[in-house]
Amino acid sequence: MRLDAAIADATDRLRDVSESPRLDAEILLCRTINMPRAYLFAHPEDTLDDLTIDRFEDVLGRREAGVPMAYIMGIKEFWSHELVVSPATLVPRPETEILVNLAICEIPREANWQVLDLGTGSGAIAIAIACERRMCEVTAVDISEAALTVARENARLIAPGNVTCLLGDWTEPVSDRVFDLIVSNPPYVRADDEALTKLQHEPQSALVAGDDGLDAIRVLARDCVNILATGGAFMIEHGADQAADVANLLGEHGWTDVTCHNDLAGLPRVTVARRSGK
Numbered sequence: 001m002r003l004d005a006a007i008a009d010a011t012d013r014l015r016d017v018s019e020s021p022r023l024d025a026e027i028l029l030c031r032t033i034n035m036p037r038a039y040l041f042a043h044p045e046d047t048l049d050d051l052t053i054d055r056f057e058d059v060l061g062r063r064e065a066g067v068p069m070a071y072i073m074g075i076k077e078f079w080s081h082e083l084v085v086s087p088a089t090l091v092p093r094p095e096t097e098i099l100v101n102l103a104i105c106e107i108p109r110e111a112n113w114q115v116l117d118l119g120t121g122s123g124a125i126a127i128a129i130a131c132e133r134r135m136c137e138v139t140a141v142d143i144s145e146a147a148l149t150v151a152r153e154n155a156r157l158i159a160p161g162n163v164t165c166l167l168g169d170w171t172e173p174v175s176d177r178v179f180d181l182i183v184s185n186p187p188y189v190r191a192d193d194e195a196l197t198k199l200q201h202e203p204q205s206a207l208v209a210g211d212d213g214l215d216a217i218r219v220l221a222r223d224c225v226n227i228l229a230t231g232g233a234f235m236i237e238h239g240a241d242q243a244a245d246v247a248n249l250l251g252e253h254g255w256t257d258v259t260c261h262n263d264l265a266g267l268p269r270v271t272v273a274r275r276s277g278k
């Protein structure tokens, strides 16, 4: 089979599952033949041998079954870093860069703050902050040992020295410490949300948080206040329709200056609150 025919055929097969079927097909073929993308356009008449066709079929079949490109490739770009990802971690989303940006604006350039990232997954947020603010010590907590293995690897490769990964249930492994800033992208999808059918390859524990999607945020609103310095900020990602509920929850636990920020699509997605001085 010729390269151009293989791409056309694969593109057709990925149409239902991908928003960029041709790009996915090209990237998967490049990975299979271990060549840069330009090669596909320079040599459309090259033919694939049977062994290579089998190997292409293997990755194509996985993508056709809905496996995210990030899991097949084993990497995902976030905040200009190439992160290792595995099915044990959520695929980092571009929207989450809003949270990183807010965190970086909060931390003075030369500050040596203690920063906490709860539910770190692949370590995307913790590592982005650690890279932008080298003097800070970033602690990244996750309840999944498999996810932490990925986060540790990313920290070692991208931000060696100022990220520490700890296993545990939200604030439990750091309950005796005080942080200057706490960030989190917790699970916040409702258990009955139809969107989950498209997210079935990602860890459900990183996505779903009870019937109203607020179970994790409830715990964080209650517990983070005990480990944050007075005046310190707590920043949390949530669903576009949860801003009012999140603000109420935070208010119940005495948080002040509660402000919601929009993502690039104009949707309210990250809420910032402060620990009051009282």
Ligand code: GLN
Pocket: 093, 185, 186, 187, 188, 189, 195, 199, 206, 207, 208
């Ligand atoms: N933004 C993700 C999604 O809806 C959910 C991430 C999360 O629950 N933290 O696909």
